[in-house]
Amino acid sequence: MPAAVMTAGAAAVAAGPALAFLGAGGTLVGHGVAALLPRGPAATLGARAAAFLREAGANAVLAGALPFAPDADDFLVQPRRLAPAAPEAAPVAAPMRWRLRHQPDAAGYAAAVRKALHIMDAEAGQPGGLAKIVLARSLLATADRAIDPMALLRRLATDPAATGFLVPLPAAEGGAARWLAGATPELLVEKRGARIRSHPLAGSAARQADAAADAAAASALSRSDKDRREHAIVADCILDTLAPFCRSLSAPQGTTLMRTHSMWHLGTAIEGELKDPDLSAAALAALLHPTPAVCGLPRARAARLIGEIEPMDRGFYAGAVGWCDAAGDGAWHVAIRCAEISGASARLYAGAGIVPGSDPVAEAAETGAKYGALLAALGIALDESRA
Ligand SMILES: C=C(O[C@H]1C=CC=C(C(=O)O)[C@@H]1O)C(=O)O
DSSP: SSSOOOOBBOOSSSSOOOOEEETTTTTEEEEEEEEEEEOOOOGHHHHHHHHHHHOTTTTTTEEEESSTTSSSSOEEEEEEOOSSOOOOOOOOOOOOEEEEEEEEEEEHHHHHHHHHHHHHHHHTSSSOOEEEEHHHHHHHEEEESSOOHHHHHHHHHTOTTTTEEEEEESOOOTTTTTTEEEOOOOEEEETTTTTEEEHHHHHHEEEEEEEEHHHHHHHHHOOOOOHHHHHHHHHHHHHHGGGGEEEEOOOTTTTTEEEEEEEEEEEEEEEEEEESSOOOOHHHHHHHOOTTTTESSHHHHHHHHHHHHSSSOOTTTTSSEEEEEEEEEEEEEEESSSEEETHHHHHHHHEEEOTTTTOOHHHHHHHHHHHHHHHHHHTTOOOOOOO
16 A cells, blocks of 8 residues: 555545545545546456556556456546545444345355355366355345445454455446445555565454464364365465566465454465566456455356356455556455445355365355454344344
């Protein structure tokens, strides 16, 4: 993230910042929308962003979201004004009442995992056979009054291991403003000059309230062969994709445990130096997306099956959110632990990586736990959401 803090807002929003990234790597907040980047697929993002930023001037920034489907149109805006302060703390609001609808529920999700495992089993050892697939589900939460996206962001940003983000999305049918809000712990790629970083995550365990149980969950995750295989597919894919563009590339600490407020993960911190420092953060993000942390291996086969098996459209969930500047620097995060917000409704999403050996019931529970960050920020009790 840039050293400067910037503050932006989408045209549809009456007041207050409308675009923000709040994380340990820095803060980016913007008010107002000066322009929309002509929309297009991931393959043309690098060229579109470079052309736009050349015209817009040395201080211009583009920020926004790439959808999960790389051939669908992205949504990036140039904020009108950058402000030197993060948004103020939210006043305490009265609790909201919620109606919840799962799509699918835990049993339906476990059935989808069984279907994927069956396909993997049938294709085991075949060239091009399915080795990993990330299956997601969704939870539609409807409140008794409109959700305040900025207040939600402030609550999402309280986890130091995650980047809280709020980005505008194309308006909903009927013209209502729409946002993607989340607390993502996963860095797709950051670029400053020739230096790049990525921090893929895959392999998860829910945090436990009891300290001994929490430590046991972390220890079991670090020893789990299934989770290590699930993770290695992601880290290897990122290393293989970046290697041809890098003078040096390594993961000095190897695979380690990291924790958010609600989840433990296996993570691999990757760092490198680009051969061509002009290769932009946006171009790198488009190159990497979607990684096997959200899609699978082989990528095209997994993406097709996701479309067939999942009952909902992912939209911008499991895409990427981030920013890039006129120098080509920027940071892009994997759009997970997030919800699409519009009026009084929040559509939460959560997915889990499936490999041979995955337990369908445990994977369903894992997706339930991954709703945790959004549920806490919305003020919905985890128990209320169980299904
Ligand atoms: C797809 C999600 O998480 C990914 C990132 C970290 C760990 C994951 C896992 O263990 O399955 C997922 O690959 C999600 O949170 O919706």
